Amino acid sequence: MPYYTNIIKKLSADVPFVGPETQERNLGKKFKSRLGANESVFGPSESVIHAMKNCIANDIWKYGDPENFDLKVAISKKLKISIKNIIIGEGIDALLGYLVRLLVKTNTKVITSLGAYPTFNYHVNASGGQLILVPYSNDHENLDALLEAVKKNNAKLVYLANPDNPMGTAIEGTKIYDFIKNLPEDCLLCLDEAYSDFAPIKYIPDIDINNEKVIRFRTFSKAYGLAGARIGYAFGEANLIRNFDKIRNHFGVNRVAQCGALASLNDKKYLNSILKNVELAKSKIYKISEINDLTYIKSFTNFVAIDCGKNSEYAKKVMENLINLGVFIRMPSVAPLNRCIRLTVGNDLDLDYFASSLKLAL
Amino acid sequence: MPYYTNIIKKLSADVPFVGPETQERNLGKKFKSRLGANESVFGPSESVIHAMKNCIANDIWKYGDPENFDLKVAISKKLKISIKNIIIGEGIDALLGYLVRLLVKTNTKVITSLGAYPTFNYHVNASGGQLILVPYSNDHENLDALLEAVKKNNAKLVYLANPDNPMGTAIEGTKIYDFIKNLPEDCLLCLDEAYSDFAPIKYIPDIDINNEKVIRFRTFSKAYGLAGARIGYAFGEANLIRNFDKIRNHFGVNRVAQCGALASLNDKKYLNSILKNVELAKSKIYKISEINDLTYIKSFTNFVAIDCGKNSEYAKKVMENLINLGVFIRMPSVAPLNRCIRLTVGNDLDLDYFASSLKLAL
Numbered sequence: 001m002p003y004y005t006n007i008i009k010k011l012s013a014d015v016p017f018v019g020p021e022t023q024e025r026n027l028g029k030k031f032k033s034r035l036g037a038n039e040s041v042f043g044p045s046e047s048v049i050h051a052m053k054n055c056i057a058n059d060i061w062k063y064g065d066p067e068n069f070d071l072k073v074a075i076s077k078k079l080k081i082s083i084k085n086i087i088i089g090e091g092i093d094a095l096l097g098y099l100v101r102l103l104v105k106t107n108t109k110v111i112t113s114l115g116a117y118p119t120f121n122y123h124v125n126a127s128g129g130q131l132i133l134v135p136y137s138n139d140h141e142n143l144d145a146l147l148e149a150v151k152k153n154n155a156k157l158v159y160l161a162n163p164d165n166p167m168g169t170a171i172e173g174t175k176i177y178d179f180i181k182n183l184p185e186d187c188l189l190c191l192d193e194a195y196s197d198f199a200p201i202k203y204i205p206d207i208d209i210n211n212e213k214v215i216r217f218r219t220f221s222k223a224y225g226l227a228g229a230r231i232g233y234a235f236g237e238a239n240l241i242r243n244f245d246k247i248r249n250h251f252g253v254n255r256v257a258q259c260g261a262l263a264s265l266n267d268k269k270y271l272n273s274i275l276k277n278v279e280l281a282k283s284k285i286y287k288i289s290e291i292n293d294l295t296y297i298k299s300f301t302n303f304v305a306i307d308c309g310k311n312s313e314y315a316k317k318v319m320e321n322l323i324n325l326g327v328f329i330r331m332p333s334v335a336p337l338n339r340c341i342r343l344t345v346g347n348d349l350d351l352d353y354f355a356s357s358l359k360l361a362l
Numbered sequence: 363m364p365y366y367t368n369i370i371k372k373l374s375a376d377v378p379f380v381g382p383e384t385q386e387r388n389l390g391k392k393f394k395s396r397l398g399a400n401e402s403v404f405g406p407s408e409s410v411i412h413a414m415k416n417c418i419a420n421d422i423w424k425y426g427d428p429e430n431f432d433l434k435v436a437i438s439k440k441l442k443i444s445i446k447n448i449i450i451g452e453g454i455d456a457l458l459g460y461l462v463r464l465l466v467k468t469n470t471k472v473i474t475s476l477g478a479y480p481t482f483n484y485h486v487n488a489s490g491g492q493l494i495l496v497p498y499s500n501d502h503e504n505l506d507a508l509l510e511a512v513k514k515n516n517a518k519l520v521y522l523a524n525p526d527n528p529m530g531t532a533i534e535g536t537k538i539y540d541f542i543k544n545l546p547e548d549c550l551l552c553l554d555e556a557y558s559d560f561a562p563i564k565y566i567p568d569i570d571i572n573n574e575k576v577i578r579f580r581t582f583s584k585a586y587g588l589a590g591a592r593i594g595y596a597f598g599e600a601n602l603i604r605n606f607d608k609i610r611n612h613f614g615v616n617r618v619a620q621c622g623a624l625a626s627l628n629d630k631k632y633l634n635s636i637l638k639n640v641e642l643a644k645s646k647i648y649k650i651s652e653i654n655d656l657t658y659i660k661s662f663t664n665f666v667a668i669d670c671g672k673n674s675e676y677a678k679k680v681m682e683n684l685i686n687l688g689v690f691i692r693m694p695s696v697a698p699l700n701r702c703i704r705l706t707v708g709n710d711l712d713l714d715y716f717a718s719s720l721k722l723a724l
Binding site: 156 | 363364365366367368369370373374375376377378379381383384387396399401402403404405406411414415417418419421422423424425426427428429431452453455456459463464465466467470481488518547548549550574583587588589590591592601602604605607608609611612613614615616617618619622
């Protein structure tokens with residue numbers, strides 16, 4: 001048999017997430033509402049769809065530009081940084097994988113929050129790293145405890161999502177700034193800002209792009225409605241960014257995604273309309289929670305964690321009932337977060353169906 | 363600064379290929395003919411374009427199915443194997459990267475041909491592996507020498523492209539069958555069949571799907587005209603395939619690519635018409651070579667290696683002249699292959715322009 005590395009031999013083939021299509025195949029029916037993966041049911045704008053269709057018709061036979069040059073230029077203008085500070089990838093998931101490979105080898109200590117993004121943990125395990133998990137505090141990632149864990153374990157990498165997934169909470173930018181300042185010189189903060197488009201400016205830290213202690217991740221999968229296109233980016237100090245060129249799949253980003261992402265950045269009006277839609281939908285979800293005597297956690301994202309008010313078994317049962325009724329949702333994986341279910345915002349039809357289903361599910 | 367792994371510290375940030383868009387930016391003008399990356403200028407069929415456009419309009423907001431289930435079912439029918447024997451990825455490049463990570467750690471010995479696919483070598487370097495390079499023999503990859511190198515070095519992985527890139531030659535399936543039979547039990551053949559759609563059946567080895575000594579790679583980027591979509595697959599023994607789930611980017615394949623690849627498999631008539639177009643175009647390239655007193659290497663792919671008849675400096679100069687005239691082409695990287703330039707088949711307009719440009723370039 002093939003001669004696998006020791007890291008591979010020890011790994012299980014568990015997947016970070018079971019996709020909704022797999023669940024549909026298991027259930028033998030399609031979901032009526034798809035509200036479990038924090039996608040944007042509103043999709044991209046007409047101008048973006050038009051641009052992507054043109055790309056399909058004329059250019060799909062060509063590999064995408066491995067430098068992602070045009071998109072990097074557009075992002076550099078938006079963020080007022082150099083293109084040397086930007087790396088584009090086939091979704092944040094891929095970029096997290098590359099980052100981990102730059103820094104993590106067998107037994108490298110890595111800090112993250114207990115219940116935070118499973119795919120980050122998956123990548124750390126795949127490089128043989130050792131995860132140290134820090135509990136949330138009051139449904140927020142706990143900066144003081146994360147910093148303490150970094151120092152105690154001499155960790156080289158620490159993960160933080162802000163706004164957070166799966167709870168939807170956010171930490172003020174000034175606090176994250178201080179967290180970075182207090183990190184040891186050789187520890188990097190992996191700051192996942194997938195949901196930052198939905199948060200007020202005070203939750204976005206103001207960090208010098210030449211700061212070597214942080215790298216930030218953004219995506220077109222959430223607010224921009226392009227999850228199926230698989231495109232995201234990271235930005236940070238130029239040497240760190242350049243190191244991605246040592247290991248990344250240079251031709252990995254597809255041409256349609258490059259085209260769609262570029263068109264998305266040129267349609268600010270649409271983005272603003274989406275942000276309004278998301279806020280309205282969240283208000284609606286808050287109300288649905290209240291009507292059902294459930295509490296919710298105020299969200300800075302495009303989803304809401306709803307506290308089912310009892311233990312994890314109860315929340316799980318509510319989730320399973322909703323899934324059986326045709327509503328795809330997910331829930332946090334560990335206590336105490338798993339007293340909640342997690343619902344992505346939907347359109348009116350989705351939320352009406354969720355409201356009626358929730359009554360039954362409870 | 364970040365605490366990079368030892369492997370990363372030693373790696374240069376060289377890219378395997380400079381893309382045509384980068385060259386266009388450097389030249390300050392667009393290429394008139396894009397014949398350097400073995401893409402299919404003929405593109406996908408109308409039915410495929412239609413399906414992909416529909417996906418953009420309706421489903422681009424959804425992540426793709428991480429199991430790639432529907433596509434795996436279609437491929438399993440085509441190849442008469444189980445879906446457990448198939449893994450889909452964001453292009454062969456990504457799948458090669460995953461395979462290398464399964465088997466290669468610091469100092470693992472890996473065999474490939476001197477001048478074969480640079481991206482495979484790139485992945486081996488990124489895992490700290492040690493490449494042992496075996497010269498071509500008469501413009502063919504040399505099976506006897508590859509086998510000898512495997513045994514001498516106790517190598518765990520050996521790469522072979524059949525049909526070959528960059529020379530376009532092919533090795534008969536029965537010879538590859540024997541090669542696999544003679545491999546040590548713990549050495550895996552990475553058989554890159556990206557160009558197999560263009561080759562007669564006798565060049566495709568008949569191998570038991572449960573054979574643990576080989577994994578085969580195919581793509582939608584070449585004959586199917588979907589290079590920009592980024593989708594390919596590998597097939598082999600089920601345990602080996604399952605190991606990809608330990609490290610791959612589960613949500614890495616984009617939804618439009620899944621849709622396009624699936625539609626492609628349903629349009630066999632179009633594939634046959636493309637194969638005819640490619641043969642006609644190759645005949646035309648052969649004639650252009652002859653008219654210019656150049657020899658060509660009979661090709662089993664969608665490109666032709668043209669022997670410029672002198673040394674590598676001369677071939678390089680011909681290539682550069684063609685590039686300056688607006689014809690994007692590439693050439694092999696090492697002697698003695700680099701006496702040639704490599705030209706992808708084009709449509710009539712492309713080849714007429716190439717013919718007139720070649721006269722000037724020589």
